[in-house]
Amino acid sequence: MATIGATNCKYSCETAAQTLQWIHAIVDFLKPYSFFVNAHVVNFFKAEETPHFLFDRLWEAIDKEWIECLRKEPVENLLQIPSGAVQDHWPASLRNFILTLRSLVFPREQADLQTVLPDLNICSLSTVLAQGMNQKKKHEVEVLSAVVSSITNSVTAHTIVDVGAGQGYLAQVLSFHYQHSVIAIDASSHHGSVTDARAERIKRHYTSQMRKSELILLKSGKRSLIVPKTITCHVMSIDTLKDLTSAARVNNSGQDCDNNDTELQQSLRHGDNKTSVVLAGLHACGDLSVMMLKAFLDCKEVKAVVSIGCCYNLLSEEGFDHVNSEYGFPMSRGVKSAGLPLGKSLRDLACQSAERWRCLETDAGAHNFEMHAFRAAFQMVLNKYYPEVMTRSPSIGRQGKALRRLQKRATFDSALNHKDSTCASSHRMQSKLKESTEPERGDIFSSVSETTSLSGRDSLSGSECENANCTADNDFLFLRYSQSGLCHLGLKSLQDIELHRIWKEVEPFSEFIGLYWSLRAALGPLLETYILLDRLLFLQEQGNTIEALMLSIFDPALSPRNVAIIAKKKLERKPAVACDCARIRHYRYPGLDVKGKKYGKSKHRYDGHILAYTCTILIDGPVLAGVVF
Template sequence: REQADLQRVFPDLYMNSLSNVLTQGMNRKKKHEVEALAAVVSWIARSVGANTVVDVGAGQGYLAQVLSFEYQLSVIAIDACSHHGRITNARAERIKKHYAAKMHKSRSEDRNLNMPKTVTCRVLSTDTFKTLSDSLLQKDDLQKANLTGKGVGEHSLEGLPDGNVPSCCVDSKPSLLLAGLHACGDLSVTMLRTFLECKDVKAVVSIGCCYNLLSEEVENADSQCGFPMSKGIKSAGLSLGKSSRDLACQSAERWRCLGKDAGLHNFELHAFRAAFQMVLFRYYPEILITSPAIGRQGKALRRQHHQRILESTLHHEESAHSSPSLSQKNCKKKGSCPTMNSAEAGTAKNKGTFEIPLSDTGNSTPKSCGAADFASSILEMDALFRGVSFNQSTKCEATKSVDKYSLFEKFSRSGLCRLGLHHLQDINFAGLWKETEPFAELIGPYWSLRAALGPVLETILLLDRLLFLQEQGNSLEAVMIPIFDPTLSPRNVALIAKKI
């Protein structure tokens, strides 16, 4: 799903280049998404005459603020987390000051500055959404909607009784556009149903994610679940299940961009997770039946490590070219490697320092699983990962001295801490790893085949939503367009629909 030529799909599309003030706090992925989606939403809003954009699942308000300040749209940001609402308001105030100063300098103070209004509301159903949209359509002041104020520009629907909703503004013929940047699970589905059922919603631009959190029901054809939505899929009796929906979240484009080392590193971690499940099966069976989740251990740290590898590899190549004798000397040093500096070789800080030599087998047992122990276990794993290359052709023989078993033991100890479990003295990590290691080489081919099916399953979910809209007749237009670069943002397909 390569990114579409947006200028061709949306004639006269204007994509503003965002200033540092607007992009503060955004990573490269978020900046790319917000730039593209804001331009598309602005184009769609103009085409349908929508006077208000509702940013559904707004988070910290990045999209809402760009639409408000850069595209001068009236925006309402909805999120279930009141903390996000406060962050959005505070950030918007800072941005407003910047724009006000800029306008004063250019003597264009007659222009009104739009600020996104925030609403704290957990959108659980289409009815909730319709109630909310009715309330929001009081033209100038959300406080007229009989909502409970939570500060300047922030409101909550909590405590609003059913049927006690103010009537819509009759005179102004208001219209809404619903926009969702990676609206999670059923939220993206609720947006589509609200678009159909609420006459004031003229268009929807939805980019879904978290398919694993979708509700699914095939037995009851009349149920309003996340999948299937369309009559066509329901009549076929197609069922995916949680495992397949998990798989639909795979990022095939990112896999293709991984280098050999990074790919092998990922397979190694999957092998550790599988072996750790054996630890739970043997020693903590009562925990295993609850389907525990340990998350992606050290995710941020591993990303930093991957970046360090890329940077230090380039540095090593330059050093080797300019001074080969020095490079060879460094590789002969015990415990040293061009992919890390001496400060990173095994030292980390967590209320003190500790060193993880490359030959460490990790025999120490954490006394408890508190925050400090958990942080230490993650830092220990990262220290080991820094000194390990999973590419067997590595130039540095010192890194080969770290065996996979010691990494597995560190991984397992960290996993036990994440689950709040005390380490039992009789856990035979070495025996379990010896038992499972022969199967580790199957992880790569197996996982690659599964990952290749991810886009197919995601396409089924997306086509179900498109078919659901197309089944409504000729009163609307609906298309699917990949608007992001898939290597930056794998969930890049926008479902765009408007009433005609």
Template structure:
């Protein structure tokens, strides 16, 4: 029942529910401008002139339906009608629905890792699920969207139900299993202490898949229904075409399983996002084994909203709403996630802060539109400043006020749905996740200079999040232009938020009507009391018709595949052949690599440096960065490829390079005048497709033209960072298409004033960090002395793989660099052979097959130096072992690998 000063609505029957939905639709039609941009042009001027003079406290009460006597009649009618059309938020009592319900507090083992809010939810929902399962005679519960398995483990260990935990993330499945094992040990120990060792524990069974249809949900659930005495599922596997099941944790088969026999099930979802709640309802309707559904939905913005002929969209689902041709749109579904109680629960300072923050974001958008129009067209996101800190602060307040839980429940209540019951989330609302830094009162006014300083800080933070570091723009002028309208932000946002409960009601009533149309529900709508939160039970299931869910092939699969093929063909015709392709048919699933010139580094990289990617090598001075790059160029030339050196430091030494194996006669060298010239030349040669490796030495020496032409001492903030950011956006794609590897050598700088943490940063901004597929940190670890010990003849170096998109990161490689000779290749071969087991080391003796290499590392190296054939054989076996373990593909840079011109007939056939 809904009321709020206006007409009362009911949802006891399908006709009453549909009438309620039609009333919402009719109400929303004249106010659609609240869901579109430029809404300020359509809001009644009389409303705004009235509300802009009101206090923050009164504005925050608008979403809850509170009006003032002196407000315009049309404004009061809008707010009161919004309240009357929304589901009521009255306090509830669960004991009325579930006599004898016992909500037990969780022990510290089960509650480990839970926040206070999560702990309260799990305690209450688990008790309700257990009560419903006992009433319908079900011993198996399916936790849909289980996340980290908190609910599944409480139901399994505390309520002794058999639980199947389904989640789309395999990582969550692994966490659930590991956590369940720890909890099982605790309960086993507790059982031994109480001398009840015969008690059997049933840990949750984890399944990893994306639930896209009721058929899939039934098949996955049914696979685990029957267990033998050893706890293993008894089932037969059948081939189910067209069902995109990713697989079951612990099983290599990607096919769903159909159980032998039937058992009653209960479906439950705590915060089942988007369409998942609707899929659970459809499964309940179609599957006889499912006796009850407890769905606590959330994330309405993720609901799919398709055309009326679509049968698997999340809204609308009922025939009555579909016949009305209603489509809400993304903005409306976003707004449905807003909580009126959360607005009402803000104090004056927090309300002022949030209104100011919205004003800052609007003004920041003006900054982007004026100074960075190329950024604004990409719909950038800068996130929520201080979100994590605010959540920790709220959690501490919640824990300290736990003894006042009853009063707290007056502020935090929001409805949910089931075929029986529903909760709603309150974690992702943007308001309480922002830092509250403003303490000024609305009666005191605001210091314009103080607000500007905070806006400036907000802009600099936002620009940094977008990779922009230019602080020389005229922010003051834009802020003065926007500040005159800042007092309108509060009225606009609170009026818009008043529609949130109405839109949420429309979504939930559509789901209720969907079940009522099938004759599944009694005419029942009750409210029950819950400590600190509330549950609204909108309907109870009465019985089920014969609606068994078929496990046959999905009839929509063929149509979907045809539509996909047609779309891909259209894209390839419009943008060129190969614009979109299936990875398996393209033959590009593996990443090609080539040797870096250091075998231990190749071992750490999983095969070598990747082709067509960006690699950053950084470290302190005299650490071996250039030497490592020269060895990589020598390897590329040895394999028949072309290499280029962009010597921005103007420090290239041909004699040293030749000693390292570089073919200096055929090496392409560029010594640019400025950074723009260097990067432009590198990009042009990269696009040619004829160069396989380009090394830029170094990023720090890529001096922008404006800095060279300017005076010494002139501040040039962000020039080099912007230069690198613009260049890398172009070069990354060109390098991938041409198969050209770009190696950027970079230096280390130290931040001034950093007393805690690592002050080291690399020059050139942060763009290179993101575009680089591999980042290598190289540092010297010691010096190598001569035999006599009177002079240094080399350095020991350690390379750490700080980032890798093509192999496992954070591995380390150690090798020696001899002055005048470069990297000690034999030392690398010996170390890698020892790690891979190609060479056997017993004590201090090294052996390879029948060959006894010598006692001690020095004598083994001497043997390899004197026997190059043995050394080459060992190196081949080591590389083969590395490639086999990592699945990499080695490259050979032959002329035939470069695309050759085609004849006209072949080109014409491809165009067709």
């Protein structure tokens, strides 16, 4: 059957009223699906304290017609659901759910940036500047540096502050390629050292090139390069960021603030208060993106901001978190009154990328569904044997990657030895799962005790192996997953844990978790839209002194978190000079004279009888605004 993709968004956010209307439409859409919104997939198989395991059965809240349809769908079709792809044979109610949802999502296709920023000039980075960047980072830095440079030029700012600069890739391109004065702020002293060292290497290269060509020296008129300065500081509050942006210049060696606000303020007093600043952030994490927007409003030196957020799960939220400073969500009055709080579960969900789902290979998608089933089953282990841990909302990290490597290795060996018996194949899987004595980065499987310490059994019986090889493999994969999870949580193994029995109880229902998770993941881009619209509306609520827009600036296939919030403060207009036509006729202005003479570059002629032309005329001081001739 043909697949139909929903890509058109019928809402606009050009004005505060339009943005608020969009927000209310999202809230109205989500209300009937509270069973998705409030669900925790880790509780998919949640066990009760009874002789036999009972389940929350999260899938039973879904329309039965949807369940019967999607349980038969191939994995590749499930992976397309978050992108808004539907099949013709699906129930009309299911198609309507997915298509309506996608119509509410902010478009993620890369915008025509040249239309929005006519003077934009995106350049491919030189080998020297691109050193150390992967394809994703190179694309992001090429595009964002051009956008930030264009915005900086449009507001005639003197300095760019790169907030959450990391290893300084963006800051260095803005300095060396676009020749802007840049201050790079990051919480990691290691990142600051790396940024300085990398900048010094780039400087040596460019200096060498300039020495080889006197022509370059003569044309540029410069005998030194602009090198980004670094500040190491944890930006824990808006006041800290405001203090940082209040200083447009620091000494050439940078400043290490060590989180001491008093020391920070003292070190910045030497800054030039007349210097204007642009704040830029490439995937500034959690509340840091929010602080950038608030500092933009509160700090008079900041003339513009370009913010691309990420890590919505780390946002602080009113009513859910206890923080000393202002909350990261909600920001706007409109969202505060809309009545849709998120909580950590939904903020986590907002991080889901439809583009990443769509690009997954079928086997990788199936593996992800399997890992979700293992995590939900492991939650039952914690509920039954470690109830005290549940009060801490335990997180076991990403256990699936190492398990995936082991699974691939076993599958490859099995394919090479296809003539072996099914039972032998299963035992090879067991053998591979018990290996991994060499520790790898991010792999804690090597530190886990032997399989028998938790299961109370060495292997499956021969008859079980013959009848259900796939089940046996999953049984041991879950065993390994559980061992790793307990190790990650620092929990001691108990001899009476019946991991095999727990998995056997839930495995018949594991087929539902893929379709359930696909439908729920489709809400991710919608929730991200809700968070981003809150930030945009916060700026729009400030009145007509702020120009703000949301723009998808990256290719979503390379960088799914691609929406930038760009805001500028409108230029302040000085009061118009009171005048009359008789007085105006005796002035000559750059470009025109009301008596019909032509001056400067103006190609227009006017006489005293024309009353249809309105313009703004600059003279040595005041502005004659809206003068009508």
